[in-house]
Amino acid sequence: MQCVTSTAFGPAELLHRLRARGSGTAVSPVTHIERVPAREGRPAPWPAWTEPAVRDAFVAQGISVPWEHQAAAATLAWEGTHVVLATGTASGKSLAYQLPALNALATDPRATVLYLSPTKALAADQLRGLNRLGLDGVRPATYDGDTPREEREWIRQHSRFVLTNPDMLHHSMLPGHGRWGVFLRRLRYVVIDECHTYRGVFGSHVAHVLRRLRRATARYGASPTFILASATSGDPAGSASRLTGVPVTEITSDASPRGAVTFALWEPPLLEPHAEDASPIRRSALRETADLLTDSVIAGTRTIAFVRSRRGAEVIASTARQSLNEAVPGLGDRVAAYRGGYLREDRRAIERALLSGELLGLASTNALELGVDLTGLDAVLICGYPGTRASLWQQAGRAGRAGDEALAVLVARDDPLDTYLVHHPEAVFGRPVEATVLDPGNPYVLGPQLCCAASEAPLTDADLDLFGGHGLVEQLTAEGLLRRRPSGWYWTHRGRPEVDLRGTGGAPVSVVEAATGRLLGTVDHGSSHAMLHPGAVYLHQGVTFVVDDLDLEDAIALVHQEEPDWTTHARDVTNLSVVNVRSYVDAGPVGLFLGDVDVTNQVVSYQRRRLGSGEIIDTRPLDLPARELRTVAVWFTVSPQALTAGGVEPGEFPGALHAAEHAGIGLLPLIATCDRWDIGGLSTANHADTEAPTVFVYDGHPGGAGFAERAYGTAAEWLRATREAIASCGCEAGCPSCVQSPKCGNGNNPLNKEDAVKVLDIVLAAL
16 A cells, blocks of 8 residues: 555546556456536526625625526525425535525515424534525524524524424424414425435325424414425426425426546455355455545545445444554544434534545445535445435535546445446436335324324314325224314324334434443434344444343443454344235236235344354344334235246245345335335245245335335336346356345345246246
8 A cells, every 4th residue: 555645636547546456356346437527507697586695695605696507496486486406416406495595584584494404414514504604683503302402492582594304393393383483473484405315104204294384384374485405306396296295396407517427336356265165255345445445545535435334334434444554554543434323522523524624534324425515525435326326326426516526436235236236337327316205195104193283283174185184084083092073183192192203113222331321322223123132243433342231111222342253143034914905916827916914023133253254153042022014015926836837846936936035125226216124025935825935025114115016016127127137147056146135034045046037037927
């Protein structure tokens, strides 16, 4: 390794240096290079309605004129039209909503604005931007879970531009709407930033939180205009209308200038097998990304590495720090990890260090994917496909914000979808981004949200038109949750309904160091069984801890610091029963079904695996409660006779179906706006409810999230891509690139790659 240089390399030179590192392998790690050309900007004059003080504040920040899309969206909003601006990263969406909002505050001294973002980091960044403008009388303030109690009353009484998130709106502002009455009565605009992130169950919950907000403002005599900002997405107007419940006009033509982007698809090399008869394994994407981050920092290039998991962010950061300190002592201090679950002061310190240039490299979860202004980044490393093309381009757009050239590298994980994409670049670059999937009619979302609305004010027939809950309200009344009175339906309990917007299954689990009582961070309830079981290895800011005890009732995990030479992987068992069939296709020996299912899942043990080699040391039992889930699934059945005629022997049915299930789950994100962690699966040679060999794929959220419906509607396209991914993989018996799954509860056994292709051939031929 070389010493760190004083000047950063350009994207082309940096990519050349990174490729040189992999030159010792037989096959180049770069499978494709896409060059996205630079684009000239199209400016527009300031709208005639702009107040001079507001215009001057923007000009003082270096914004001499807006771009065409900013002026168009701002004017629609100023005229009272609900609008969504769906343009690329760094296209200046903030100006489009700040301009009408600040103009309203300048022309009406009583007006107020509410800003909603999906992350605290983004709200904090917006607050910095508003404060820099320095306009009198705006008094912007963030109101979130980190806001001290003593500040909250001041914000309610005095702030005219409140920045918060859907969770705070749901848990605090709407239940306490009486205390917010003056603010709500004067509300002119509701800004919903990064609205494409509101998808699945979370998005469906947020859709009803926004309907509750509309209902509350109407009670106080206000009818605010909604301004939504989104990454480039399919059907932004339709998605925004489903989210808000009002007609929305879209602006999608991006008139901002953009520097050229060099986008490389990168497949880590195969490693020599340890034993003569073993299959070669691919170098891990985490290790590969850590090395690329190391080389980028040594080259003086400011780089962010996005990684799917919190643990992955910690591993990449600590590995890069270690390598950098070996090359140049002390250089490792210029790399950090950033993820959810950190304490507020830790997050803010990292954000400041990145913005100041004190940090050269950062390994982050998607907590920094959104519109936080990370000015000056030169390169983005994306460790594993982030699940959607919208997220991919959002992350890639974090670099080159000042119009400079930028480098983006997608490092493929050993995973069917990642492998498919790096060898089929047209699936990445040749397609429009996905539409946002959400279903406000999901009864598992709508029922609890009707209870929340009733606890805020009695539900009327007009409210049921707003929420769409005419059938469900009678069921809630029969269950004793609501009571009918002449004036409407009333919430029957003393406390408020406990509703988790993010579908994580309960309160976050606090991770506490047993010896000191120090709070290290939090883990969402849904992940706690797998991440915080007794004996689990837990990483926090490069320090390793081992879990001593998990108390699910009090939501606390006690840990101690240790440096084991192994990692842990939870094992689980799943049972599934069919509740009803919503729709089906009868294709002779093959059946394709969509319906409701009950899924029971239990983490029953964990493996300890040697660091580096991944060798399994032992498997240890666990005693954790089972979890039950009613959700939506898509499944196909194949008659045993058709399988046998297609060349699959009865003894190979389980392995063939299991391999097809894994690959199907891996490839579904190509079709639906989900990732493989949003969905689950089950395969069996003879299911009790179908009485046939069956493969199920189900949504991992109560009531479903719209993913199974999407799979059912595009089954031929989905299964054809699945078949191609398996058949084109160069391994002999199946590997993580095709049919092995990182989340398999059965340890990827049994699997039959060759027969999985035969199963899918039979299904596709029949369909």
